[in-house]
Amino acid sequence: MTKFRLFGSTSKEVSKREIEHRALARWVAAEGMVLLKNDNVLPFQESNIALYGAGARMTVRGGTGSGDMQERFSVTIEQGLINVGYKLVAPRWLDRFDHQYAEEKENWRQGIEERIKVYPPWKVQQMFDEVIHVTPLKFPIGDKIQYEDLSSETDTAIYVVARQAGESADRRLEPGDYLLSEVERDNIEILSKNYKNFLLVINSGGLTDLSCLNGYQNLGAILYFVQGGEEGGNAFADLVSGAANPSGKLTTTWANCYEDYPSALEYSYLNGNLEEENYKEGIFVGYRHFDNFGIEPQFPFGFGLSYTTFSHRVMKVDVNGTSISTQVEIANTGVKYVGKEVLQLYAAKPNGKLSHEKRSLAAFAKTKLLAPGESKPLTLTFNFCDLSSYDEDQSAWILEKGEYGLFLGNSSRSIEPIAVIILDENVIKEKCVSICPLPLKLNELKTDLPSEVYSENLPRLFINSCEIESIIHKYEKPGIKSHHLLANLSDSELAELCVGGGYPASTYNITPGCAGRTSVKLQKRGIPNVNFADGPAGLNLTPQIVILRNGSSRYIESVPEAWRWGWIKKFEPLIKAKPGKGRPVYQFMTAWPCTTLQAQTWNEALIEEVGSAIGVEMLEVGVTLWLAPAMNIHRNPLCGRNFEYYSEDPLLTGKMAVAVTRGVQSHSGIGVTLKHFCCNNQEDNREHVSSNVSERALREVYLRGFYYAVTQAKPWAIMSSYNKVNGVYTANSADLLTKVLRNEWSFNGVVMTDWNSTGDGKGSHVLCTSAGNDLIMPGGRAARNALLKAMKDARLEKEDVRQCAANVLEMIFKSVVINGS
Numbered sequence: 001m002t003k004f005r006l007f008g009s010t011s012k013e014v015s016k017r018e019i020e021h022r023a024l025a026r027w028v029a030a031e032g033m034v035l036l037k038n039d040n041v042l043p044f045q046e047s048n049i050a051l052y053g054a055g056a057r058m059t060v061r062g063g064t065g066s067g068d069m070q071e072r073f074s075v076t077i078e079q080g081l082i083n084v085g086y087k088l089v090a091p092r093w094l095d096r097f098d099h100q101y102a103e104e105k106e107n108w109r110q111g112i113e114e115r116i117k118v119y120p121p122w123k124v125q126q127m128f129d130e131v132i133h134v135t136p137l138k139f140p141i142g143d144k145i146q147y148e149d150l151s152s153e154t155d156t157a158i159y160v161v162a163r164q165a166g167e168s169a170d171r172r173l174e175p176g177d178y179l180l181s182e183v184e185r186d187n188i189e190i191l192s193k194n195y196k197n198f199l200l201v202i203n204s205g206g207l208t209d210l211s212c213l214n215g216y217q218n219l220g221a222i223l224y225f226v227q228g229g230e231e232g233g234n235a236f237a238d239l240v241s242g243a244a245n246p247s248g249k250l251t252t253t254w255a256n257c258y259e260d261y262p263s264a265l266e267y268s269y270l271n272g273n274l275e276e277e278n279y280k281e282g283i284f285v286g287y288r289h290f291d292n293f294g295i296e297p298q299f300p301f302g303f304g305l306s307y308t309t310f311s312h313r314v315m316k317v318d319v320n321g322t323s324i325s326t327q328v329e330i331a332n333t334g335v336k337y338v339g340k341e342v343l344q345l346y347a348a349k350p351n352g353k354l355s356h357e358k359r360s361l362a363a364f365a366k367t368k369l370l371a372p373g374e375s376k377p378l379t380l381t382f383n384f385c386d387l388s389s390y391d392e393d394q395s396a397w398i399l400e401k402g403e404y405g406l407f408l409g410n411s412s413r414s415i416e417p418i419a420v421i422i423l424d425e426n427v428i429k430e431k432c433v434s435i436c437p438l439p440l441k442l443n444e445l446k447t448d449l450p451s452e453v454y455s456e457n458l459p460r461l462f463i464n465s466c467e468i469e470s471i472i473h474k475y476e477k478p479g480i481k482s483h484h485l486l487a488n489l490s491d492s493e494l495a496e497l498c499v500g501g502g503y504p505a506s507t508y509n510i511t512p513g514c515a516g517r518t519s520v521k522l523q524k525r526g527i528p529n530v531n532f533a534d535g536p537a538g539l540n541l542t543p544q545i546v547i548l549r550n551g552s553s554r555y556i557e558s559v560p561e562a563w564r565w566g567w568i569k570k571f572e573p574l575i576k577a578k579p580g581k582g583r584p585v586y587q588f589m590t591a592w593p594c595t596t597l598q599a600q601t602w603n604e605a606l607i608e609e610v611g612s613a614i615g616v617e618m619l620e621v622g623v624t625l626w627l628a629p630a631m632n633i634h635r636n637p638l639c640g641r642n643f644e645y646y647s648e649d650p651l652l653t654g655k656m657a658v659a660v661t662r663g664v665q666s667h668s669g670i671g672v673t674l675k676h677f678c679c680n681n682q683e684d685n686r687e688h689v690s691s692n693v694s695e696r697a698l699r700e701v702y703l704r705g706f707y708y709a710v711t712q713a714k715p716w717a718i719m720s721s722y723n724k725v726n727g728v729y730t731a732n733s734a735d736l737l738t739k740v741l742r743n744e745w746s747f748n749g750v751v752m753t754d755w756n757s758t759g760d761g762k763g764s765h766v767l768c769t770s771a772g773n774d775l776i777m778p779g780g781r782a783a784r785n786a787l788l789k790a791m792k793d794a795r796l797e798k799e800d801v802r803q804c805a806a807n808v809l810e811m812i813f814k815s816v817v818i819n820g821s
């Protein structure tokens with residue numbers, strides 16, 4: 001009998017799939033980087049370049065933590081420039097930086113060694129935790145550029161500011177992190193004074209405060225590189241050389257000053273309270289805040305430059321039932337560069353009982369490549385009902401009668417009114433029940449902007465309230481799915497199905513390095529394990545390993561980070577592969593540009609292609625669920641995981657998640673896992689913090705993206721988050737997991753917890769199962785026993801356990817790994 005099953009490749013050769021996916025990753029990265037400023041600097045005209053800055057040679061291609069990648073190799077900015085033929089003429093500063101980096105790394109290494117010295121052998125797990133969860137190496141900044149570092153062989157210079165962040169820690173409002181350090185400011189000043197053509201590059205998953213540069217003369221160009229994945233350097237070279245034309249647009253507002261963000265001073269560690277995070281800004285997140293309170297952003301939401309120019313003409317606005325479509329003719333009015341443009345449609349709601357954001361994104365569309373002088377039609381469509389707002393008094397989504405303005409343009413601050421839609425009567429769109437009661441009074445921000453007054457020349461279109469279907473939701477436990485294996489399972493086996501498979505020495509389906517799996521103990525009952533892999537920059541898996549005849553693994557070439565410290569190092573010979581022994585498994589997965597960079601493409605078709613490519617890789621390595629897309633809202637620029645998330649806007653977030661989900665799930669037998677559901681907008685103390693948020697903001701801002709993804713793309717799974725919402729852990733919230741997800745949105749898949757978010761003073765294992773959280777991850781004996789005991793003590797209904805188990809069973813047997821479809 002086969003004891004285990006392997007996937008991946010037995011050959012280390014670079015595959016055709018790798019080459020094709022690299023090409024796609026390069027295209028996506030180039031399409032997502034945003035050109036923020038360009039005073040005739042780009043594309044470069046010279047072939048010699050003076051290159052400086054921490055991210056030039058050590059380009060950060062993604063964030064740390066589970067969203068990291070282990071790709072075959074990555075192209076740095078320096079390498080990318082060399083690849084397309086640039087001559088780099090000022091290496092002195094970069095060579096010096098190499099030494100500083102090496103030194104910094106050595107200090108960091110010694111710091112860890114010092115801390116783990118005290119651990120006795122039986123505390124090996126704590127030692128691993130210390131190593132894995134320790135503060136990642138802080139990226140050095142480098143020193144001040146000296147006169148001798150400048151080159152006389154060119155007028156063109158680049159300075160790359162680099163930042164890295166990741167799980168478990170928020171970024172700091174300090175020089176060297178969110179703020180530029182003094183050395184960086186000096187260097188930017190020196191370079192911008194000494195080189196005629198100066199480009200500043202921001203290589204960071206989150207925003208960096210650039211307001212201190214406002215007075216600088218000759219700051220010629222700024223490019224938001226974000227984190228470009230393994231092809232970032234090549235994509236950069238494509239852009240600066242003019243082989244590609246920037247078409248990315250910001251997905252988050254870049255403020256002039258940090259305090260302009262409404263959550264600024266109370267965010268995370270800044271107010272000294274890591275237990276309660278009060279979302280006092282309500283629905284005024286991102287551009288909604290800047291617009292309503294008349295604050296000028298440094299770079300607005302939706303903004304991004306091109307090497308060419310575009311013009312557009314509205315041909316027609318049509319109403320068909322509740323579907324509104326705007327047909328536009330868009331032209332590339334430049335003479336030299338082919339390019340793409342993103343048109344954005346914003347809507348303004350009439351003031352009625354509720355006050356509103358001044359405008360919100362309602363639709364967007366991106367052109368194909370347009371040649372100079374070429375014009376093409378473009379259609380932007382949305383459903384009028386998506387403009388509904390949540391009225392807490394009535395527990396309902398409502399549309400108030402009056403005039404709805406439509407505005408078209410190419411950023412949230414560069415728009416013109418194009419039409420007015422008139423709704424004749426107030427409508428209750430969906431009748432819900434109230435959820436997640438607030439434990440305190442929030443005193444939310446309010447605005448009293450007068451309703452917009454529209455010119456009489458604008459076309460008026462009418463929506464008849466009778467055309468709008470009203471829904472009254474029913475709140476009941478969803479029925480238990482039938483599965484022929486369910487009836488024969490003992491209580492203990494049912495409980496076993498509701499917890500993940502942990503990290504056992506051997507499993508049936510083997511995907512080395514996967515983050516989790518379903519139970520491995522039910523194989524004899526005909527239920528093998530299926531595997532889950534992070535997310536979201538690709539598939540984060542061990543790239544090369546050997547599997548021995550007994551199913552255990554040995555590392556080829558290098559051992560993982562956790563094994564390189566203290567006395568554990570001595571184990572290296574035991575866990576390294578011996579030549580000729582075992583079956584090699586190679587899984588070189590693509591490191592895609594980070595999620596924010598992907599969203600900055602505003603290109604749904606392209607992101608669907610990325611999803612499909614990730615699906616191909618999942619099939620290759622036997623992964624059933626991808627632990628992505630991650631879709632929390634960019635509430636504050638200091639969130640340590642913003643690079644893993646799309647935007648401050650729920651519609652854009654939802655559309656991107658729909659696109660990638662459709663791509664992955666276009667392959668049968670595999671699925672995505674939307675995460676982290678919901679309000680996981682802070683990393684410091686993420687396992688205990690309560691996100692206190694009004695029901696309106698919760699539903700309109702933080703749940704809305706998930707709503708689009710669930711209802712339009714039918715994801716296989718959802719991951720609840722670490723945090724509490726209004727005092728209740730999300731994994732234990734029947735309001736979120738049953739009432740909203742299953743009753744209102746008809747979600748029919750599996751809900752799993754985030755890793756180790758239950759037990760040990762965090763969420764309760766038992767409440768997960770009764771709330772509708774089917775799978776406790778990563779799993780293990782404690783969770784299984786807690787469920788079993790609660791069933792025995794009648795604290796947990798067996799029907800609830802059967803329901804969760806049935807959802808998990810259905811997912812396992814839908815998997816391509818199990819049924820081979």
Ligand code: BGC
Nearest residue numbers: 066167515534627675754755
């Ligand atoms: C992260 C999740 C991830 C999981 C498994 C957690 O720490 O929050 O996003 O999917 O680990 O690696």
